[in-house]
Amino acid sequence: MEWNRGFGRVKEERKSLSFFKIFHSADLSSESMRGIPYDFMKNVSKEDFSCKMVIRTKWGRSWEVDISMNPRFYYMEKFGWNQFVTDNALGANEFVTFTHNGLMCFNVNIYKESGKEIVLPHTTTPFSGIKNEEGERSYKDVKKEDESMGGGVGHVEIGESSRGAALRKKKAEKHKKRKKVKYGVPRFKITITKSYLRSLPIPTFFEKRYLKSESKVYKIHHSEGDGSWEVLSLVHQAHIVLSRGWVKLAREYPLAIGDRCTFHLVKPTEFVLTSKKAKAIEITISD
Structure with a gap:
């Protein structure tokens, strides 16, 4: 019954201009996979199409993708598309909907093969790319905690210079104050x-x-x-x-x-x- 929930969302999205793709294990960067349905493009205004495509996930991260055209159809350029696929670890039969919000900005909803919606970013997603709904950086970049700092602020290795010790102490103090962040x-x-x-x-x-x-x-x-x-x-x-x-x-x-x-x-x-x-x-x- 999980698929009913996913397709129920799709039914709601049909009220807006939208299309979907299934990310199976075939070549996800092929031109046909990057293609945009003709029936969709014929309903996009010239004013909208003059903008660069922006793909935005539920948790606020976005990717900019250039649009090109061959004699048969419009398609998304590899650079932005491949980054979107890689950052979200797609390719395991995910069902993904693209809902147009105007000016070539799209909200995407990603569903696993089981039908459950993915509501958190993939754990390897770079923190620096996370953006808010206005397309600007929403939160500060946060590096992975350094578990090797177990010696504490006052710990100095033998032979370490005073300048190196000062840098280590400063880094440890910054690490101590920083609030933990997970999933970016x-x-x-x-x-x-x-x-x-x-x-x-x-x-x-x-x-x-x-x-x-x-x-x-x-x-x-x-x-x-x-x-x-x-x-x-x-x-x-x-x-x-x-x-x-x-x-x-x-x-x-x-x-x-x-x-x-x-x-x-x-x-x-x-x-x-x-x-x-x-x-x-x-x-x-x-x-």
Whole structure:
């Protein structure tokens, strides 16, 4: 039944000008694979077609692609197209829809062969390419954490120069202050308590850095594509709290006391929620 959900989305997208492609294991960079349907292009205005094509994923990353024409059809140039395919690790029978928003800007939705929608970027996606809906850089580039820094700020290897030690110390201090980012987008973690099943306060460090202190509706997606929920945030005593709609999310996700949750901010008002179930604790009573 997962395919019904995917094709239900396609049916909705048909209200807008759109087309789709299936990324099987054949040559994904072939001219025919990069081709744009004729029935689609004949409905695109000359004003739109004068713009460069922009492909944008659900989590906000975008690729610019030049359009060319041969005697038979229009097609996307290899450079931007191949980058889009590589960055999203396509080629395993994914079903991808391209919905036109005007001026050759397209929203893409990517579905696995199972029918589940992909709502997070591929883990090898370069952080520097992530853009927001206006096509500009939305978040700072974040490098992978250096796990070899276990010696701490004051650790200096034998024979290391004082200048090298100073650089190492500066790097370690910067590393210590940096907030962790996964999948190339900001995130925060929280463990569910009894009160958090009724409403959820967003950590202060996260709201000050990434969110505006105002009431608004956030859309929260299941990490496996098993649904989305709209949750109202309220500003309470200078803190943002997820309120109306959160109880329904906690019940349907479902969440339970002790679950470890991670919220990935994929758009200014959209999160993807991943959850790890609490481990059972064994209690041994001695005689």
